[in-house]
Amino acid sequence: MRKVDVFDTTLRDGEQSAGVNLHRHEKLEIALQLERYGVDVMEAGFPASSQGDFQSVQDIARRVKSCSVAGLARASRGDIDAAWEALREGTEPRLHIFLATSPIHMEYKLRMTPDAVVAAAEDSVRYAAAKFPYVEWSAEDATRSDWDFLVRIVTAAIHAGASVINLPDTVGYTTPEEYAALFQYLREHVPNAHKAKFSAHCHDDLGLAVSNTLAAIAVGVDQIEGTINGIGERAGNAALEEVLTALAIRKDVYQVETSIQLEQTALTSKLVSKLTGLIVPPNKAVVGNNAFAHESGIHQDGVLKHTLTYEIIRPEMVGYGSNRMVLGKHSGRHAFREKCIELGIHFDEETFLALFKAFKELTDHKKEVTDDDILALYLESGGGQQERGYELEFLHVTYTENRTTTAIGASAPSGRVIREVATGAGTVESIYNTVERIVEEKMELQDYRIQSTTGGQDSLAEVYVKVALGGGVGSGRGVDNDVLAASAKAFLDAVNRIQWKRQLGEAALAATAEG
Numbered sequence: 111m112r113k114v115d116v117f118d119t120t121l122r123d124g125e126q127s128a129g130v131n132l133h134r135h136e137k138l139e140i141a142l143q144l145e146r147y148g149v150d151v152m153e154a155g156f157p158a159s160s161q162g163d164f165q166s167v168q169d170i171a172r173r174v175k176s177c178s179v180a181g182l183a184r185a186s187r188g189d190i191d192a193a194w195e196a197l198r199e200g201t202e203p204r205l206h207i208f209l210a211t212s213p214i215h216m217e218y219k220l221r222m223t224p225d226a227v228v229a230a231a232e233d234s235v236r237y238a239a240a241k242f243p244y245v246e247w248s249a250e251d252a253t254r255s256d257w258d259f260l261v262r263i264v265t266a267a268i269h270a271g272a273s274v275i276n277l278p279d280t281v282g283y284t285t286p287e288e289y290a291a292l293f294q295y296l297r298e299h300v301p302n303a304h305k306a307k308f309s310a311h312c313h314d315d316l317g318l319a320v321s322n323t324l325a326a327i328a329v330g331v332d333q334i335e336g337t338i339n340g341i342g343e344r345a346g347n348a349a350l351e352e353v354l355t356a357l358a359i360r361k362d363v364y365q366v367e368t369s370i371q372l373e374q375t376a377l378t379s380k381l382v383s384k385l386t387g388l389i390v391p392p393n394k395a396v397v398g399n400n401a402f403a404h405e406s407g408i409h410q411d412g413v414l415k416h417t418l419t420y421e422i423i424r425p426e427m428v429g430y431g432s433n434r435m436v437l438g439k440h441s442g443r444h445a446f447r448e449k450c451i452e453l454g455i456h457f458d459e460e461t462f463l464a465l466f467k468a469f470k471e472l473t474d475h476k477k478e479v480t481d482d483d484i485l486a487l488y489l490e491s492g493g494g495q496q497e498r499g500y501e502l503e504f505l506h507v508t509y510t511e512n513r514t515t516t517a518i519g520a521s522a523p524s525g526r527v528i529r530e531v532a533t534g535a536g537t538v539e540s541i542y543n544t545v546e547r548i549v550e551e552k553m554e555l556q557d558y559r560i561q562s563t564t565g566g567q568d569s570l571a572e573v574y575v576k577v578a579l580g581g582g583v584g585s586g587r588g589v590d591n592d593v594l595a596a597s598a599k600a601f602l603d604a605v606n607r608i609q610w611k612r613q614l615g616e617a618a619l620a621a622t623a624e625g
Contacts, residue, residue, distance in 0.1 A: 111367045114357075115150040115333040116350065117309060120382060121170075122153040122182055123347055124337035127388060129557065129576055131585045133607055134166045136385045141170040141179075142456065147378050148370040149177055150333075153206060156182040158192040162611060167193075171200035178202035178244065185209045185234035194241045204244040206276075207234050211263060212251035224259060232266045239271025246274035246309065253277070253284040253292065260292075261299045268300070274307045274333060279322055282315025282345060286325035293329050307332035312348045314340060319348035324356060327364055338382040339390055339397065351375050351396045351428070359422060376429030377453060380485060387574040387585055389561060396428055437484075439473035453481055455488050472570070475591045482563040483570050486589045498523050499606030500548065502599050505592075507537055516540040518598060520548050523609075537594055545601040553605075554578040557585075560593060573600040577608075584608035 121140060125132055132140070137154070144152050154170040155163040171179045179200045183189035185207055197203035209231050210220055216227055231247065238245045247267040249260055264275050277292060284292070289310070297303050310326035310333070312319040323334050340349030354370050361367075379397040383390050392400040402425045437449055446466055450457070457465065468487045472479055503519040517531045518541070530547040534540030538558065546553045557576035562569035571593040576585045586604025590596040 111361075111365055112330075114327060114331070114366045114368055115307070115309075116148070116354070116368050116370055117151040117153065117180075117311075117333050117335040118144050118147075118149040118337065118350060119153040119311075119335055119347065120144065120337040120341065121166075122155050123343065124341040124382070124386070125155070126343045127341045127346070127386065128343075129585055130341070130386045130388065131583075131607060131611075132166075132385060133610065134162070134169060137166045138169050138173060140382060140385060141174055143374070143378050143381050144338075145174050145176055146371065147374045148368070150369055151178045151180050151204060153180045153182060157196040158183060158189040164192060164196050167196040168199070171197045171203065175201050178204045180204035180206050180244075180246070182206045182208065183234075183238070185230045187234070187237055190234065190238045190241070197242075202244065203242055204246065205238045205242045206246045206248065207231075207238060207272075208248040208250045208276075208278075209234070210250040211260060212254040213256065214254065215251050228263050228266050231263055232270045235267050235270035235272050244274070245272050246276055247272040248276040248278055248311070250278060251280045253279040253289065254281070257292065257295055258299075260296060264296060264300050265302060268302045268306045272306055274309050276309040276311050276333075276335065278311035278335075279313055279319075280311075282313035282319065284312075284322060285318060286321045289322045290325040290329045293326055293331055297330070309333035309335055311335035313342065314345040314347060317345075319346070320352045320356070323348045323353050324364070327353075327357070327366060338378055339388065339394075341382070341386060341388055349395070351379060355396050355423060355428060358427070372427055373429045377485075380482065384486065384572070384587070387559070387587060389559075396423065402430060437469075437473075437479045438477060439470070441473075441479075449481075449484065450488075453485060455485070457488075472591065476570075480563065486563050486570050486572060498525075499609065500602040502595065502602060503527055505541075505595050505598050507540070507594055509537075514540040516544045518544045518548060520545075520602060522548075538597055541594065541598050542601060545598065545605065549579070549605050551580050553601075556583070558597075560596075563589075571596040573597045575600045575604050577601065577604045579605060579608045580612070582608040582612055584611065 121137055141152060154167040157164040157167045167181050179197060181193035181197050183193045183205055193205050209227060210216060216222055216224060235245055235247055249255060252260060293308055308331045310323050310331045312322040334353060336348035336350040336353060338350055340346040354368060357364050357366055358372055376397060379390060390397055392398050443466055446469055465488055501521045503521055506517040508515040513533045514537050515533045519527055519529045521527050528548050530544050532540055532543035532547055534543050542555055555577055559574045561572050563572060570589055570591055573588045573596040584604045584607035586600040586607060588596040588599025588603060590599060
């Protein structure tokens, strides 16, 4: 069967989702899971966009060994140089250059003539090809571009050294029939098309991203691009787990294979959801909580008699296993370690001991600890790689008829424990006001959400917040058996992220001044 490469852009296009702000250790955690998932290429970020993104891409390129790590760049030598510095230590460093080709983008965004755009594409690709072993060139807004102009610029890009040509449906405008015809037209009219792979990258503004991607595969594209859970700007990208499961289930139709380890799908989806704070809808295909749930009596009867009556996907195929090993207060280190390995959680001994301690503390409040609980505890620990920031030491809340008073003790980055008290009209407001006094900066709460890891009264609470602080905006996550403690942790986590980002910016400015 024909092999199709999988290009994951969760860490770049996916992180551009509104409200998502991944920290370096979280990006690395996702990257290592994507490597286990089996993607051929992962786009780790946009190195020239910020010092933080540069460092994240560099971290990932140094750690990931079994797939190619890519960085995004505009058609400028500065962007290309930054990407090379971030990626040069990687196993297969890859550059992804983009340049708009639609009339509306060239006229209003680029303010360049078609001839100038072709020249810029050719120059940037040639410059990049002298550094990178692999160069992918993207025609931004390809599906609203003139097809004959695309033939001209794609021919020039391949001639200059592009090894992959991407035709993105940047604004989610096209239909499956149109998208398939576009690839066929270019394959027939670009004279050097045989020298490059063609790639499909679809956005979901009209809900057609997965269908468009599958249509491109049906006419022979060599690579598909998307994100885990379909996250991304606006309505998101093609959901890779849906495309890949469709390819596996309907192999008789598409006749292609990939290097993906489908049994890692559930864990990959959960990891991305928890770290980004973007909740997977229950009815989402493949990874939603209801994807394998049956409530109708007729459906239940059919599934009990034979699963194929209503389930075309075996849960085990995408990582929803049938392992029933229960972890509780009497479970030892060996059983806990084996469960972590089964879940794909990797750690050093120090991190394991801290995680085991948190697990034992949880069993004092919870009879049965689920896979989701363990994953939540691990993510809360920062995977053992998080810089020191504000950490919750204690929380005390007092209720009166009209006011709530909160006392919080938090260790500062310096190690000093700060104790503050504040009041509010409700518990969340009083916690928020107390944290504001601890950090001595005015905060503005922009979003606050609560969810539980599982059902039941003893479920862990996960709180996601988004706050503005000192000109910066950051999201935070807190996990605890108590929803108020989880809220306090989330506020402190958001503060930490904003302050770390601020420190990176100050370091970059200092480096520029010294240069």
